[in-house]
Amino acid sequence: MFNSPRFKRQLLEVTERTIVVCDNPNCNYEVPAEASERTLAEKIKDLSFYLNKPCLICGDNLLTEKDFKTYITVQKFVAWLNKYFSWITWFYSDKSWAKRNTICVHTHEGITIDDLSKH
Numbered sequence: 001m002f003n004s005p006r007f008k009r010q011l012l013e014v015t016e017r018t019i020v021v022c023d024n025p026n027c028n029y030e031v032p033a034e035a036s037e038r039t040l041a042e043k044i045k046d047l048s049f050y051l052n053k054p055c056l057i058c059g060d061n062l063l064t065e066k067d068f069k070t071y072i073t074v075q076k077f078v079a080w081l082n083k084y085f086s087w088i089t090w091f092y093s094d095k096s097w098a099k100r101n102t103i104c105v106h107t108h109e110g111i112t113i114d115d116l117s118k119h
C-alpha cells in the first residue's frame with residue numbers, strides 16, 4: 001500500500017532549472033543545472049562556486065554571502081517541512097493534487113515569491 005505514488009508526494013516539490021541567475025534586472029545571465037535531481041549538499045556545492053564571482057555578462061556580484069546563507073536557510077526549511085508534513089498530501093485526491101500551485105521563489109536580498117499559476 002505504501003508503494004503508491006501518493007505516498008511519495010512532497011508537500012513542497014522543488015525544481016531548480018538553474019544553478020545561479022544574475023540578479024541584475026537588465027541582465028539575463030544564468031547557469032543551467034545539468035542534473036535535474038541534485039541532493040541539497042550537491043546544490044550547495046554547485047552554488048558555492050559562484051560566491052562573490054562577477055557575472056560574465058554585466059560584472060555584478062552573482063552571489064553575495066547574504067543571499068547564499070538565505071538560500072541554505074530556505075532549502076533546510078523546505079526539507080524540514082517535507083520530512084514532517086508531506087503526509088498531509090496523502091489525503092489530496094489525484095484531481096486536486098494535479099491542480100496544485102506552482103510558485104517561483106527567488107533569493108536575492110530576501111525572498112521573492114511569484115505565483116505562476118495566476119499568470
Ligand SMILES: [Zn+2]
Nearest residue numbers: 022027055058
Ligand atoms: Zn549579469
